[in-house]
Every structure is written in structure tokens, then in C-alpha cells.
Amino acid sequence: MNTEKAAxxxxxxxxxxxxxxxxxxxxxxxxxxxKQQLLLAVKTxxxxxxxxxxxxxxxxxxxxxxxxxxxxxxxxxxxQIRLDEKKPQVDSICPLIPGAEYYEREAREMFGIEFLGLxxxxxxxxxxxxxxxxxxxxxxxPSYDKTEGDDLLEKGKSS
Amino acid sequence: MSKITVPIGPQHPxxxxxLSFLVSLEGEKVTDSVLRLGYxxxxxxxxxxxxxxxxxxYLIERICGICSHxxxxxxxxxxxxxxxxxxxxxxxxxRMLLCELERIHSHLLWxxxxxxxxxxxxxxxxxxxxxxxxxNIMEEISGGRVSHSVNVIGGxxxxxxENHLSLLQQNLQKLNTRVKEILRSIExxxxxxxxxxxxxxxxxxxxxxYCVVGPVARASGLDIDIRRDAPYAAYDExxxxxxxxxxxxxxxxxxxxxxxxxxxxxxxxxIINNLPDGPVSIPAPRxxxxxxxxxxAEAPRGEVxxxxxxDGSQNPARLKVRTPTLTTLITLxxxxxxxxxxxxxxxxxxxxxxxxxxxx
Numbered sequence: 430m431n432t433e434k435a436a437x438x439x440x441x442x443x444x445x446x447x448x449x450x451x452x453x454x455x456x457x458x459x460x461x462x463x464k465q466q467l468l469l470a471v472k473t474x475x476x477x478x479x480x481x482x483x484x485x486x487x488x489x490x491x492x493x494x495x496x497x498x499x500x501x502x503x504x505x506x507x508x509q510i511r512l513d514e515k516k517p518q519v520d521s522i523c524p525l526i527p528g529a530e531y532y533e534r535e536a537r538e539m540f541g542i543e544f545l546g547l548x549x550x551x552x553x554x555x556x557x558x559x560x561x562x563x564x565x566x567x568x569x570x571p572s573y574d575k576t577e578g579d580d581l582l583e584k585g586k587s588s
Numbered sequence: 589m590s591k592i593t594v595p596i597g598p599q600h601p602x603x604x605x606x607l608s609f610l611v612s613l614e615g616e617k618v619t620d621s622v623l624r625l626g627y628x629x630x631x632x633x634x635x636x637x638x639x640x641x642x643x644x645x646y647l648i649e650r651i652c653g654i655c656s657h658x659x660x661x662x663x664x665x666x667x668x669x670x671x672x673x674x675x676x677x678x679x680x681x682x683r684m685l686l687c688e689l690e691r692i693h694s695h696l697l698w699x700x701x702x703x704x705x706x707x708x709x710x711x712x713x714x715x716x717x718x719x720x721x722x723x724n725i726m727e728e729i730s731g732g733r734v735s736h737s738v739n740v741i742g743g744x745x746x747x748x749x750e751n752h753l754s755l756l757q758q759n760l761q762k763l764n765t766r767v768k769e770i771l772r773s774i775e776x777x778x779x780x781x782x783x784x785x786x787x788x789x790x791x792x793x794x795x796x797x798y799c800v801v802g803p804v805a806r807a808s809g810l811d812i813d814i815r816r817d818a819p820y821a822a823y824d825e826x827x828x829x830x831x832x833x834x835x836x837x838x839x840x841x842x843x844x845x846x847x848x849x850x851x852x853x854x855x856x857x858x859i860i861n862n863l864p865d866g867p868v869s870i871p872a873p874r875x876x877x878x879x880x881x882x883x884x885a886e887a888p889r890g891e892v893x894x895x896x897x898x899d900g901s902q903n904p905a906r907l908k909v910r911t912p913t914l915t916t917l918i919t920l921x922x923x924x925x926x927x928x929x930x931x932x933x934x935x936x937x938x939x940x941x942x943x944x945x946x947x948x
Contacts, residue, residue: 454669454881456818481812482799483884483893484910499893503817505882528799531918532910539633554626554947565634 432458432504435477442473457505459497464510464519467498471508471522474500485532487540489514489567494540498522512542521546539565591619594929598627602705602933605943609920609936616929621921629947636907641667641741641876644904649735651909652945654694657686658887659909660739665820666883666896667741670876677864679743680822685859686726686738687821687885691852692763693722694888694940695845699770702842702937706783711774718766721759728755743869748860756860764853771846784839788923788935791836798919802890802912804939807844808836814886826858838938845940874902887912889940911945 436450436458449461462470479502486497494517498508512519521544522529533544534553541563544550552559592613598606606627612620632651636644648663649656661683668675696719703711723733730736730746738744774780790800795808805812813830815823831847833840878900885892890912899905916939923935 453879454666455820455883457882459880480796480799481801483891484895484908486895486906486908488897488906488908497895499882499895501818501884501891505884507882526799527797528915528918531914552626554629556626564631 432456432479432500432502432506435474435479435502435506436460438477439470439473443470453507455505457499457507459507459509461509461511464512467508467510468520468522468525471498471525474506474508475525478502479506480526482526482529482532485529485536487536487542487565489540489565494542496536496542517541518543518545520544521548523548539563541566596932596936602936603943604701605941607941607943609924609932611924611929611932613929618924618927618929618932621924623917623921625917625943625947627947628944632948633907633909636904638903640874640902641904642874644907645739645741646737648909649737651911651948652942653734654697654942655690655887655889655892655945656735657683657690657738658885658892660737661687661821662883662885662892662894663896663907664739664741665885666881666894667876668872669881669883670879670896670898671741671872673742673870673872675743676867676870677822678747678866679868681859681863682744682746682748682868683739684821684823684826685748685856686730686736688852688855688859689722689726691888692767692849692856693719693726695849695852696722696767698845698888698937698940699842702784702838702934705933705937706780708780708783711770711780714766714770718763718770721763721766725756725759728752740869740872742872743867745869747868748863753860753863756856760853760856760860764850767846767849767853771843771850774846775843780842781839783931783934784837784842784938785835786837786839787927787931788838788841788938789836790919790923794919794922795836798915800890800915800919802887802916803841803845803848804916804919805890806831807833807840809834812891814884814891818884820883820885825862826855828855828858838934841938841940875900876902876904889913889942889945890915909948911942911948913942913946917941917946 451459479500481501483499483501488495492514494512496510500506536542538555594611596609597603598608608624610622645660649660651659696715700712700715727733730738790808792809795805795810811832828851833844876898880897883894893910895908897906
């Protein structure tokens with residue numbers, strides 16, 4: 430099944446109208462869905478034979494967080510969900526696709542998205558004692574003040 | 589039996605880049621392993637938001653020290669899609685040539701690393717000797733051995749001369765003979781088989797569940813290759829085969845990569861024989877219209893994924909990079925389980941990790 434057919438089927442299952450879908454370059458169909466329906470949407474996609482999740486992109490747009498789930502099978506199929514800035518919370522898709530674990534962990538530490546049911550919510554890329562906030566957020570500039578080793582740097586400068 | 593935990597990394601002779609494994613052992617058997625990334629995390633995605641589209645080409649190239657060209661290719665083709673630019677054919681062909689040379693270089697480098705990790709030093713030396721041929725060609729074309737800076741938005745900034753073409757003709761033939769010789773010697777070599785067969789096994793189900801890409805997926809029987817399934821640049825004009833094996837162990841991955849190297853040489857020969865005339869690039873505006881694009885390409889380690897969103901300014905609003913190493917890393921704890929400690933080195937080398945890619 431190609432991705433366009435899968436997108437039509439997905440819209441039928443979720444009762445979405447055509448305006449939620451748009452085409453972006455390199456043969457990619459993007460569908461906006463409500464965040465409550467994410468797990469149902471992923472199940473529908475898996476059922477239609479598309480099992481490859483390329484990546485999860487998180488970004489901040491007009492104060493809200495946008496999560497993009499990029500599926501692929503000869504063409505791309507992207508699910509878009511919008512999360513509220515005050516409470517960025519969404520179900521983890523790891524029980525359905527275990528390969529999503531690293532992508533969700535990355536979005537968690539870089540943007541502060543809470544994935545409900547994420548099996549191993551520990552830092553992936555940032556240091557264990559990182560206290561610089563969520564570095565990829567637009568408003569937040571990462572602060573390096575409290576990281577380990579900085580006092581050594583200061584001592585080196587003063588001596 | 590008492591349990592011991594052995595730390596492998598972040599600094600370890602086995603690893604060429606920093607990565608940490610905490611391997612729990614019962615006797616010689618691995619019972620569990622915990623993986624930790626982030627020792628070469630440079631925040632490239634954040635940095636990219638603060639630089640212009642042109643500056644980003646050179647930043648993106650520094651994600652990886654082995655497959656730098658494929659990163660800039662994927663990035664440039666994303667931006668070109670946003671600008672609706674049509675890159676001249678000759679530019680695309682030179683891009684593809686560098687991509688395939690890079691694949692040969694990456695696979696031979698990897699073969700050397702695996703050979704060294706399993707104690708076959710002669711194979712290591714042969715593989716790296718032959719890798720020099722490719723590196724010399726790339727240096728001749730671009731001026732750099734690993735960071736080429738060949739891509740610009742709208743094409744490439746180098747051109748191939750008659751000298752380059754004759755150098756390529758001669759050396760690719762030599763390389764083809766040498767790689768075939770390597771294939772012949774490892775295919776039936778008993779000591780190579782003893783160290784690589786039936787270890788690090790991944791089934792086709794696991795590959796699909798973990799969304800693994802590249803040679804690791806193809807060695808487990810998954811027929812997937814972006815160059816053929818969703819052609820970018822001008823791959824739809826070339827003929828090549830995608831080797832697929834079903835064993836799913838380190839041995840299959842090794843043979844498969846050597847077969848892929850032969851296919852890459854075949855592609856290079858096709859490219860230089862069919863090289864179109866004309867310009868290599870077209871001028872591109874500095875401001876990129878608002879929009880978003882998803883771009884994929886087949887790096888030496890599998891599908892590399894780029895998402896670029898522009899808000900109409902000089903800098904990208906979001907640049908997301910997903911490298912193929914991230915998909916294979918997640919399978920490593922499963923592959924190591926119930927293996928002997930002595931096989932850990934072969935398994936880690938077998939998946940061809942590029943930690944700098946994974947960490948970004």
C-alpha cells in the first residue's frame with residue numbers, strides 16, 4: 430500500500446476532513462491529528478503495512494510544541510500533533526514501535542516533552558547532572574553555569 | 589556464579605569514538621548491557637538555527653568524519669527543494685560520484701576496524717591500504733580527504749577534468765580487483781567465519797520493530813534502499829543491485845558490505861562514463877521561502893533523514909537530523925545478550941557505529 434492510500438484510510442478511521450492533509454516536498458504526506466488519537470493513528474498505520482518510523486521531530490511554533498512522526502514506505506507519511514506549551518504531554522508510542530525510544534528520549538530532554546509510558550526516561554545525550562534547562566526551546570538559552578568542571582575553569586583563569 | 593560489571597568506554601581501545609557500555613557478566617556470558625550516548629554531543633541542531641543556510645553546509649559536514657558528504661548532500665537537496673531550484677545534471681552526477689566514493693571509503697574503513705577487532709591484522713592492513721586509493725581520488729577532486737566541502741546550494745563547486753576521469757578509470761579498475769580479492773579471501777576463510785558467524789544475530793521481526801536501516805537491515809533480509817525505493821539526485825538513471833542476505837549475523841553484514849562496495853564501484857564507473865556536460869551549479873538566493881521539507885538519502889550506514897523548516901529568514905527555523913547509527917545503536921543491548929565477552933568486540937564493530945553521527 431502506498432502512503433497516499435494509507436493517508437486516506439487513516440482519515441477515514443479518525444474521521445478527519447481533507448483539509449488536515451498537505452503535501453510537502455520529496456513525496457511526503459503530512460496529516461494533522463488530535464493528540465488523543467495518536468495511538469489509534471499509529472496502530473492504523475502499522476496495520477496498513479507501514480512499519481518504518483524514520484524519526485520524530487519536535488519543534489516549537491507559536492508557543493506550542495509540534496511533534497512530527499515521520500513514517501516511510503517508498504513515500505513518506507508524517508503525523509503532526511500539537512501540544513500545549515504549558516503542559517506538553519503525550520502518550521509514548523514505544524509499546525507499539527520499540528524503535529521510537531531514542532527519538533522520544535531526545536525530544537524529552539531537549540524540549541521537555543513528557544511521554545507517558547516511556548520505558549526508560551533517563552538522559553540520552555545530555556550529561557546526567559545537566560541543569561541548563563531544555564536547550565532546544567526557543568525562549569530558553571542554555572546556561573552552562575552549573576555544569577561540572579566549570580569551577581576548575583574559573584580557578585584556572587584566576588591563577 | 590558471581591556477577592561482574594565491566595565498563596567498555598567511554599575511552600576504550602575497542603572503540604574508535606567515545607561511547608559507554610556497562611556490560612554485566614556471569615562468568616564469560618553477557619547478561620545485560622547499558623548504553624550511554626552523548627560524549628560527543630555538540631548541539632548541531634541548535635547551532636544550525638543560529639547560522640545562515642550557507643554557513644550550515646559546512647557545519648552539517650562536521651556531523652560525521654566518515655560520511656560528511658552525504659550529510660551536506662541531503663541538507664542541500666532539502667534547501668534546494670524549498671527554493672524550487674533545479675540542479676544541473678552534471679552537478680548531480682558529481683554529487684553522486686562523491687557519495688559512492690564515500691561509501692567505498694566507509695565500507696573499507698569499517699572492514700579494517702572489524703578485522704582489527706577480531707584479530708585479523710593482515711585483513712586490516714589490506715582494507716586500509718585499498719581505502720587509500722579512494723581517499724587519494726577524493727583528495728584530488730575536492731582537496732580534502734574526508735571533509736570535501738563540495739556541495740553548495742544549487743549544485744557543487746568542483747568540476748571534473750579529463751585528468752580526474754582518467755585517474756578514476758585507472759584506480760577504480762584496480763580497486764575492483766582488490767575488493768574482489770578481499771571478498772574471495774574472507775568468504776571462505778575459516779578463522780573469519782569462526783569469529784563472525786552466529787553472533788550478534790538480529791531477526792527480520794526485530795529489524796522491523798526497531799526500524800533499523802542500512803546494511804544491518806539488509807543483512808537480516810530486509811530489502812530496503814533509499815537510492816532505489818525513493819531515488820534522489822539522479823539515481824533513477826543508473827543501474828545497480830541491492831545485495832540482501834538473510835543470515836542476520838556479523839558474517840552476513842561483512843559479506844554484504846563488501847558486495848555493496850563492488851556495487852558502489854560499478855556505480856562510479858557508470859557515473860564517469862555517462863557524465864553529462866554543462867554547468868555544475870546554478871546561483872541560489874540567500875533567503876529561503878517559508879515552508880518545510882523532509883529529505884532522505886542512503887548513507888553508507890543506511891537512511892539518513894533531514895527535516896528542514898524555513899520561516900522565510902536567512903536561518904532555518906528547525907533542522908532535524910536523524911542518522912542511521914541511532915537506529916542500529918538501540919539494537920545493541922539485545923544483540924549482546926547471552927554472547928561471550930570475547931564476541932562483544934566483533935558485535936560492536938559489526939554494526940558499524942558512527943558515534944559522532946549518533947550524538948550530533
